[in-house]
Amino acid sequence: MNAQLILEDGTVFRGRSVGSPKSVSGEVVFNTGMVGYTEALTDPSYRGQIMTLTFPLVGNYGVPREFESPRIQASALVVSEMAHEYSHSAAERSLPQWLQDEGIPCIAGIDTRALTKRLRTRGCMLGKLVVDDADVALDDPNARNLVAEVSTGAPEIFEGKGKRIVLVDCGAKGSIVEELRKRDLTVIRVPWDYDFLKEDFDGLFISNGPGDPTACATTILNIRRAIESEKPIMGICLGNQLLALAAGANTYKLKFGHRGHNQPCVEVGTGRCYITSQNHGFAVDENTLPEGWHPWFRNANDGSNEGIRHATKPFLSVQFHPEAAPGPVDCNYLFDKFVGMVK
Numbered sequence: 542m543n544a545q546l547i548l549e550d551g552t553v554f555r556g557r558s559v560g561s562p563k564s565v566s567g568e569v570v571f572n573t574g575m576v577g578y579t580e581a582l583t584d585p586s587y588r589g590q591i592m593t594l595t596f597p598l599v600g601n602y603g604v605p606r607e608f609e610s611p612r613i614q615a616s617a618l619v620v621s622e623m624a625h626e627y628s629h630s631a632a633e634r635s636l637p638q639w640l641q642d643e644g645i646p647c648i649a650g651i652d653t654r655a656l657t658k659r660l661r662t663r664g665c666m667l668g669k670l671v672v673d674d675a676d677v678a679l680d681d682p683n684a685r686n687l688v689a690e691v692s693t694g695a696p697e698i699f700e701g702k703g704k705r706i707v708l709v710d711c712g713a714k715g716s717i718v719e720e721l722r723k724r725d726l727t728v729i730r731v732p733w734d735y736d737f738l739k740e741d742f743d744g745l746f747i748s749n750g751p752g753d754p755t756a757c758a759t760t761i762l763n764i765r766r767a768i769e770s771e772k773p774i775m776g777i778c779l780g781n782q783l784l785a786l787a788a789g790a791n792t793y794k795l796k797f798g799h800r801g802h803n804q805p806c807v808e809v810g811t812g813r814c815y816i817t818s819q820n821h822g823f824a825v826d827e828n829t830l831p832e833g834w835h836p837w838f839r840n841a842n843d844g845s846n847e848g849i850r851h852a853t854k855p856f857l858s859v860q861f862h863p864e865a866a867p868g869p870v871d872c873n874y875l876f877d878k879f880v881g882m883v884k
Contacts, residue, residue, distance in 0.1 A: 585712030589682025603632025711750030
């Protein structure tokens with residue numbers, strides 16, 4: 542079938558449908574990762590988004606059995622060339638087949654370089670993927686509480702031999718749970734709006750997630766109360782923004798976001814640069830951090846905040862993903878740093 546990607550500024554890209562034959566709307570974003578399309582598609586942080594992959598050939602290693610979450614979270618996929626034949630020992634089906642099985646549309650055969658340059662110049666835009674002329678209205682996913690759509694429905698405990706950690710699930714990637722369990726911690730995974738302060742725990746971990754962090758008012762209030770208890774806190778991605786908001790700082794929407802496995806981040810103080818995996822459209826305004834809080838990392842490309850920490854108390858968070866899989870593991874040591882604080 543024929544397909545069109547129509548941006549809110551009127552720009553139209555014409556191609557062919559290689560996924561589910563249905564039309565959808567969402568926020569059009571781009572990811573610069575060379576691999577990891579299965580992990581990206583199932584990452585809850587992509588909820589409501591039409592994902593453009595900048596790497597020109599997609600699908601050549603197929604789709605394995607295990608993912609970051611049980612289903613595809615992105616609304617649609619945009620690629621330059623789709624491989625229908627695949628080769629990998631862990632693959633069970635092709636990417637087009639998986640998209641069809643999950644009911645996710647995909648457009649192929651368009652100039653993704655031109656699309657990416659358009660998004661970088663104009664900024665992220667709403668758009669719609671129209672298949673076979675079945676038009677749909679533009680819909681802004683950020684107007685919804687996307688975190689509520691991807692968070693777990695009820696508390697879940699993963700028993701370990703070590704300290705008890707509450708993981709606030711705002712759309713937690715499976716890799717975060719794996720990294721915590723790998724360190725023998727008992728993980729209590731709770732919904733985004735759960736009153737976790739009634740639990741018996743030694744440390745608090747705030748996960749990644751989609752959308753505008755200010756939509757999570759209940760989570761922010763609970764984190765603010767946790768800060769008063771002075772138990773160790775660590776956040777990742779959306780968790781960085783939520784911790785900052787709970788501390789009293791502000792956040793803002795980036796022009797086109799940071800999404801990919803190759804984002805350079807410089808540690809404040811040491812000047813050391815780490816290559817990181819990222820997926821976020823909002824950032825912390827570090828100029829609004831209250832007394833006692835300091836920037837920890839900054840993005841080497843645009844200078845935006847990539848992490849915060851408290852000067853004297855065990856509170857820290859990063860905007861990037863130290864648990865990235867696939868992706869660089871330069872900052873995986875941060876999980877050990879958190880465990881050390883808890884102990």
